[in-house]
Amino acid sequence: MKQSFSFFRSGVFAVIISLFMQQAQANLADFQGEDGYRLWLKYELVDNVQLRANYTKHLSTVYLDTSSGTGKVIQQELQLALPALLGTEVRFTAKRSQASLVIALTPTLKVDPLNEGFAIKTQQGLIRISAENPVGLLYGTFHLLRLMQTEQSLAKLDVEQSPKIQLRMLNHWDDLDRHTERGFAGESIFDWHKLPDYKEQRYYDYARANASIGINGVVPINVNSNALILSPAYLHKVQALADIFRPYGIKVYLSIKFSSPQQLDGLPTSDPLDPDVQLWWQNKAAEIYQLIPDFGGFLVKANSEGQPGPGDYGRTHDLGANMLAKALKPYGGNVLWRAFVYAHDSEYERSLQAYSEFVPLDGKFDSNVSVQVKNGPIDFQPREPFSPLFGAMPKTSLAMEFQVTQEYLGFSTHLAYLGTMYKEVLDADTHTQDKGSTVAKVIDGSLSKAPLTVMAGVANIGTDRNWTGHIFGQANWYVLGRLAWDHNLGAEQIAQEWVAMTLTHDAKASEKIVALMMRSRENIVNYMTPLGLHHLMDTGHHYGPGPWVDNLGRADWNPTYYHRADENGIGLDRTSKGTNAVSQYAPYWQAIFNDPQKTPDNLLLWFHHLPWDYKMRSGKTLWLELVEHYYSGAAAVEAMQNQWLALKNKIEPNQFNQVRMALAIQVKEAKWWRDACILYFQTYSKLPIPKGFEQPKHSLEYYQSLTFPYAPGQG
Template sequence: MNRFCYWCVAIIFSGFIQQANASIADFKGEDGYRLWLKYDLLSDVSLRKNYAKQLGSIYIDTQTDTGKVIMQELQLALPGLLGQEPRFTDSAQQATLVISLNPSLQADATDEAFAIQTQQGKIQILAQNPVGLLYGTFHLLRLVQTEQSLAKLDIQQAPKIKLRMLNHWDDLDRHTERGFAGESIFDWHKLPDYKEQRYYDYARANASVGINGIVPINVNSNSLILTPAYLRKVQALADIFRPYGIKVYLSIKFSSPQQLDGLPTSDPLDPQVQQWWQAKAAEIYQLIPDFGGFLVKANSEGQPGPGDYGRTHDIGANMLAKALQPFGGNVLWRAFVYAHDSEHERSLQAYNEFVPLDGHFESNVSVQVKNGPIDFQPREPFSPLFGAMPQTSLAMEFQVTQEYLGFSTHLAYLGSMYKEVLDSDTHTNGEGSTVAKVIDGSLSKAPLTVMAGVANIGADRNWTGHIFGQANWYVLGRLAWDHDLSADNIAREWVAMTLTHDPKASEQIVAMMMQSRENIVNYMTPLGLHHLMDTGHHYGPGPWVDNLGRDDWNPTYYHRADDKGIGLDRTTDGTNAVSQYAPYWQEIFNDPKKTPDNLLLWFHHLPWDYTMASGKTLWVELVEHYYAGAAAVELMQAQWLGLKDKIEPNQFNQVRMALAIQVKEARWWRDACVLYFQGYSNMALPAGLEKPQHSLEYYQSLTFPYAPGQG
């Protein structure tokens, strides 16, 4: 059976009882497996006929494995979209679509660039190598899926970021840390011999948005991945992914020389250790000639690293980098570090450890920085590391999985968050020094540029647990390719390719998506509050938690609520975190009147009766944000229910059920947090707001021992 036929089969579920109203739920049609590559028949007959004429005869001039993938994709896509089988020809002269290598193409220095041109009624896709042709083919199919004109195409594209990656936090036993869509898609027990259909479809989806690197195992790594048996399993994945332009990278445990071969140390300055890594690199490249390199979490949350031997991060990273250099590999060294015994407030620690090392890293090292200075919170300011290390490649690490955003039952389109961070102006090199320009090398001319996302993918049929979670995978790839694209336009693409072409329905869905992340900020952590999630699993509110093993694991460490007020003072009179930002931001963040409301309590501890820009007190504004967030989810639910006739039943019902959960949990977050903070403010709820359903003690009593995705 052709491996791509799997996507063409509609899965029909029947007999599901909807307990809420005792009716039979309709789960016919698309279940989400095909993602944004649905390739359903276009409803506009005239448009379909026009496309069929323009794409009626196809010439592909490469016989590589990637060329075969291009042909297979067209064989799958065009009959589905147009109701007509493609006709392939050996003559470029006779073809209406020519997919051709052109070594002289000057679209960009990168060999991933492509051009699409319409000339004299013929469409040409041109690229320097087959992978560029694959990207161009997917772009052309996107134009068809979104019903764009092909009459006068003149497109030249090249990625702005060199390495565009997914980091899976998946363990070898298939548990997925911070994953909420089922177990890992990587079945290490069956590999290398059993190559599942899902691996190919995963590769297609990634290639369609330009993702060219994956890390299949957790940053909290297992040294077994570097043993010969597991490397052969990695080789099997690399062989599958190679035609799609995707390289495999591995998370490695820094103490592997000791764990695997009994060396007395893993000190990066020890010659035996250096030789061990050099030999291991050679072993890997013998199996996987295009292996990407290593991702490293070191001296963070108990993971071993160079600090165990009194060495700095650059010494550890450079030791690995030198082992990979003969083969063209790279090291991605995570900056998510915070010392157990540090006297400094948590948000300062990565900056303090890494900025003194600027310029000390090898050219094939990129320091991978989370978008904010804490840990994937619903809202954070951009990390001050961006712009503070001009002589070092800095990689962006975004959250795609929703560890702190309600898991896979909360609708949170993260494109707006990614753009908020990427468009932030660091002002470290004058106005216009955006985070995007830091990571794409525009400011530093760094040869290695990287954007990575912590994947939200699992073995659920719909891949991401929530249909709208697919949009976050999609937007990560699109923005890594071109960070100048708008989150709004990317959402429109995704809706058209995944859900509906109906104009009114599309407008309504895009509006829901663009507001969705702000809704979550409002009912979880408004006005710059952060890290209010409950212990360990990060599911649900826990602003009262104050009994964990270290201060900076406790929500009370971050909100500092007391009888006088709320918020963490990070000004020059407090922890002085503002000093890590450019003078432009220091002036703003030091002054509560200038600090944006959405970061106010991130930088300031303010009285409950502090007068906000609106003229309301801080207490009233805080409570109103909580209630507005919950109300917005109820509105979103009502809007979705009104779209029943515009969305396939299976997709519609999956989202309907998730929204019902989100409505309940938004109220839970609202009520629990408002009651807890009210105990300090001693102020009444603003007039007209409904009282919380339960007591604070009730919310504090809730436990969730089997919440998914725990570490």
């Protein structure tokens, strides 16, 4: 024992421990620095010394009326942002004549009818932010800070902006127990058990982030709602959130259970034509507005996927929506009625059902009702054509519902910048009126003068420190808000903003990151659902490939329903000779979608069932083209991984390593999608994987055997 003790004391042990620690540290990732919590509101010192000096000259002294709650919020934001950006303290003054930045109401500005617009002008070295109400000043302040974060000149500002969409919303699919349906970033941020008394800092930071991109409405509870949310105890909890959000210009809306009169108070029915039911909702609206005077209204999922609705009583959607609208209208509230419906006994193919139920009701909805339509006719797939409802209901307000959370796009471990997807839909021309009748013009009311305009995104936000599970997932929250404010902005421009505010100001690094983002969604389409394929995910959790699934409770829950692969070919015939889904589009699109020679390749198998040896525009067979898309998608992710690794010294270590690890997962899973799908479709095509392509590492049976009972975000 003495010899052993002397051995360790001799210093050899210390050397061994030192070497061990060095090796351990070499194997550890560096998670120092920014972890993503601050999102795009990092407010770091402006690197350009000359630009920083110019900013300081313009912003050293601030005049601001802080008599309103929003005014106080603006002051708090500037006290946080300006010293961090400028590296010097900023003085607030009560005298306009002493200020270099004046933030003040201008009742005669008339930037927009909603009073949310703002103007920013530089005159004789003085910067003025003007608006008709405090919320407009808040938006103007965040715009000024965005200009500074992206290192723009403030010398000759002449900005006037107003939102193109009235209601710019986040829909949370969060349950009262904090489970988040289709959420991949941890639990719900809303701790209903601790509310109303425990008001977490995260609620305020969440409100700041939303206000900075113009989001003015939040639905904190799942569309698969719980009637308890309308009980007195929970309404007081909602009131606490509304009080936090109000100074940031954000209204709270609630998803409601249509059968709430029965569930909460034991009424024998929830029939919208029953006078007692109507009175119940009128009384409930009065109760809500007594607590929350600026309550936004109701979001409703009815007669879809088992949820109760007016159809249970033989009533149409307009009767249910209008009953609620009449209860809310005296208080200025709105009803958002989701068009995502499909019935067990419908005679229609799944993609036709929303159109067939809602188009006959055009013009029957009250003015404070908007029918909320998913961007495509199925369900947030990696690629879909735009929903034919857009343009088909000119007498009805139609709201856009995008999915920000990546339910079908690799959850929170796949890098998918969705700005390109949103723009693809918004810029699509419906051709239902004169040329230029885009989806964006349908939802902003400019085509039909709709009294209510809405864009909503299903949130990807959770309790993870970085909010969205993936650093780049933040960009999808950001781009949703920016496009809801102004759908004319470009996806690339918004990506550039986000990168500068979130990751780096290095010009070369930024250029590479933006290019990577702009390609990312197409990469996913290629390795998951190329050439118009869709709904190929595995059962329930929607995690990973499952094109073989054919045993679910109803036909249109099965991937086999959508790809229709057989020995003769692949794809779902939605032409006039098939399900005739093309008939729901304008004649311009019918002529294109009816003809495989005219249908864009990226939607080919959405509309057509074609032979495996069908000759594509490229001159290749359909089978070869399909294989090449799957392989190119997986290869592109490997290239994306290498591009990111080369940026190691340009990104803060914590952010860099979070993305590095996620990309490693994405590379593996892209190959999994590729191999599983190709092997399965090969059982029908009977054609080989061409030479030169990496052969799958496992058999089809292996991929079919994989199960994931605890995958996150399940319904």
